[in-house]
Amino acid sequence: MSKISRKFQKLFETAPIQETAVMVALIRQGQTEQQVHEYLEELAFLTETLGAKTVYKFTQRLERPDVRTFVGTGKLEEIKAYVTHFEVDMVIFDDDLSPSQMRNLENELKVKVYDRSLLILDIFLNRAQTAQAKTQVELARFQYLLPRLTRMWTHLERQRGGTGTRGGAGEKEIETDKRDIRNKITLLKEKLKEIEKQSATQRKGRKGIVRVALVGYTNVGKSTLMNLTTKSDILAENKLFATVDSTVRKVVYENIPFLLSDTVGFIRKLPTHLIESFKSTLDEIREADLLVHVVDLSHPNFEDHINVVNNTLNEIGAGDKPVLLVFNKIDLVPKMPTEEQMMHMTELEVAESKYLDFEKLSIAYQKKYGITPVFMAAGDGTNVEAFRESLVKEVKKQHLKIYPHYLEDEVVDMSKFEGE
Numbered sequence: 001m002s003k004i005s006r007k008f009q010k011l012f013e014t015a016p017i018q019e020t021a022v023m024v025a026l027i028r029q030g031q032t033e034q035q036v037h038e039y040l041e042e043l044a045f046l047t048e049t050l051g052a053k054t055v056y057k058f059t060q061r062l063e064r065p066d067v068r069t070f071v072g073t074g075k076l077e078e079i080k081a082y083v084t085h086f087e088v089d090m091v092i093f094d095d096d097l098s099p100s101q102m103r104n105l106e107n108e109l110k111v112k113v114y115d116r117s118l119l120i121l122d123i124f125l126n127r128a129q130t131a132q133a134k135t136q137v138e139l140a141r142f143q144y145l146l147p148r149l150t151r152m153w154t155h156l157e158r159q160r161g162g163t164g165t166r167g168g169a170g171e172k173e174i175e176t177d178k179r180d181i182r183n184k185i186t187l188l189k190e191k192l193k194e195i196e197k198q199s200a201t202q203r204k205g206r207k208g209i210v211r212v213a214l215v216g217y218t219n220v221g222k223s224t225l226m227n228l229t230t231k232s233d234i235l236a237e238n239k240l241f242a243t244v245d246s247t248v249r250k251v252v253y254e255n256i257p258f259l260l261s262d263t264v265g266f267i268r269k270l271p272t273h274l275i276e277s278f279k280s281t282l283d284e285i286r287e288a289d290l291l292v293h294v295v296d297l298s299h300p301n302f303e304d305h306i307n308v309v310n311n312t313l314n315e316i317g318a319g320d321k322p323v324l325l326v327f328n329k330i331d332l333v334p335k336m337p338t339e340e341q342m343m344h345m346t347e348l349e350v351a352e353s354k355y356l357d358f359e360k361l362s363i364a365y366q367k368k369y370g371i372t373p374v375f376m377a378a379g380d381g382t383n384v385e386a387f388r389e390s391l392v393k394e395v396k397k398q399h400l401k402i403y404p405h406y407l408e409d410e411v412v413d414m415s416k417f418e419g420e
């Protein structure tokens with residue numbers, strides 16, 4: 001993209017033009033370039049979810065971030081030159097920035113500066129649907145923004161609120177806005193308390209029925225599996241954080257009713273304070289009897305993702321629940337070559353082929369979780385029967401804990417358990 005064409009585009013284009021972004025990440029000791037490259041791919045995907053296009057990725061080998069500007073002086077000059085030349089709209093850092101780093105970077109680069117948390121918060125804000133999720137995200141975002149409120153963000157926030165100031169905002173505007181934000185934080189906290197009271201009462205009404213929560217990294221297919229299982233119509237798309245609210249549906253398999261909930265996806269480096277703000281949404285997970293952990297088996301980092309999810313589950317106090325592991329998207333995983341095919345492959349081809357040995361995986365994870373994992377494709381329904389069988393088997397175990405004599409009083413009064 002040349003400088004001229006972008007300028008012309010900005011002048012004449014009537015449709016809203018897509019904003020452009022560059023990414024910045026550090027390569028720390030013990031990290032490979034390949035790893036950081038994959039992290040940046042994910043960051044670019046997040047950026048795309050927010051509607052912007054990634055035009056370049058910068059990395060720097062550095063043991064710890066520069067306290068003033070996150071990257072070193074030379075790298076900052078390089079980024080600045082690129083951003084100015086190509087008129088890039090924003091610079092996105094794959095880590096969280098301190099308030100002073102954010103300010104310094106903005107002064108140097110003169111464009112919007114995002115860090116990872118702010119990016120995720122903005123996506124959540126766009127996607128939240130229920131009053132509870134909206135209030136939670138708004139609160140978390142204001143709390144994060146308050147100490148970081150710079151001229152640029154004051155300006156952007158005012159545009160957002162419809163009171164756009166022309167040109168850069170001054171120190172006085174920043175102070176006024178900080179006061180406004182503090183007031184808003186107080187109001188949002190009160191509102192949230194009210195909503196939480198209501199949803200706690202709602203959840204109480206669900207005692208006496210097995211509760212299952214779908215959990216997993218973002219974009220692995222949780223909502224797709226939920227739709228397949230409950231024939232509902234939840235938004236599933238190839239974007240990160242398509243789901244920010246939890247949805248609960250009642251399902252009956254083999255005469256056993258249970259509640260299934262779809263939840264917000266997890267992601268690496270999701271800052272603790274952000275998880276904290278989602279605590280009540282995450283209550284669905286915390287109060288579940290069984291977790292269905294969905295994994296995108298076609299993702300090169302699927303094992304990392306499993307660890308991120310397990311760590312997050314531990315953090316929210318749901319680390320010790322029974323887990324049914326679902327390896328999803330097997331349609332995208334290359335099939336293991338047959339012996340016949342192997343004979344015609346070179347050693348290098350065998351070494352480089354990306355197929356996975358399902359049997360080996362199955363044994364390894366069965367040892368770890370005590371339940372045989374299911375291999376399936378929720379997208380086209382492959383192996384959905386196997387999934388149902390495993391699910392109903394595990395649900396039955398939980399059902400028996402609540403109704404030890406359930407064979408005698410098989411008919412459960414379902415009218416009590418309305419999923420919403």
Ligand SMILES: Nc1nc2c(ncn2[C@@H]2O[C@H](COP(=O)(O)OP(=O)(O)OP(=O)(O)O)[C@@H](O)[C@H]2O)c(=O)[nH]1
Pocket residue numbers: 216217218219220221222223224225235236237238239240241242243244264265266328329330331332376377378379380
């Ligand atoms: N090829 C393939 N694609 C799938 C499969 N399951 C889901 N997908 C696709 O993967 C993308 C993400 O699916 P979702 O169901 O939205 O994933 P999610 O885990 O709910 O994602 P978040 O709500 O963003 O955390 C969508 O484009 C789905 O169509 C599958 O088995 N095979």
Ligand SMILES: [Mg+2]
Pocket residue numbers: 222223224235236241242243262263
């Ligand atoms: Mg979803």
